[in-house]
Amino acid sequence: MARNYWLVKTEPDCYNIDQLVRDKRTGWGGVRNYQARNFMRDGMKVGDGVLFYHSSCEPPHVAGIARVSKPAHPDPTQFDPKDDHYDPKSQKDDPQWMQVELEFVEKFADPVSLDELRSEPALAKMRLLQRGNRLSVMPVEASEWELVLKLGGAKKG
């Protein structure tokens, strides 16, 4: 089966692509939205491509790409009372929240700003660009993936 494509958001003050470069792989934990969780749990497969988006910065931009390196498994932060994402309602035998593991692939030579994305007619339907979109994990069409990689000057994919 062909692989699928996704976009994940992160605030660079919190976690950014340079940290992913150093970490090489990281558990994408702390997502506390059911729709986003369901995309990770039901949609993401090992090898899927991931656009790595930096939000709440100037300008917001796609910083590079990653790939799914481990399928959905319980997010450990939900069980940790000291973690910001602790969820007291979540029990070990019935976890509410899942994460995947992401592996660094490439940092874009030319980060693609939100303005650039909006200026591309072929990206008009991109989920990220729909008004009021607040999902932190969302699917990306193959054609959108190809174009964003081209805009970013990506060598891999």
Place this chain on the structure above:
DNA sequence: GCCAACGTTGGC
């Protein structure tokens, strides 16, 4: 810092 958009919560 503002605020629109949206998800979640909880009273009824």
Place this chain on the structure above:
DNA sequence: GCCAACGTTGGC
């Protein structure tokens, strides 16, 4: 099960 209140996201 409705919906108002509240909290969060994220661009600007």
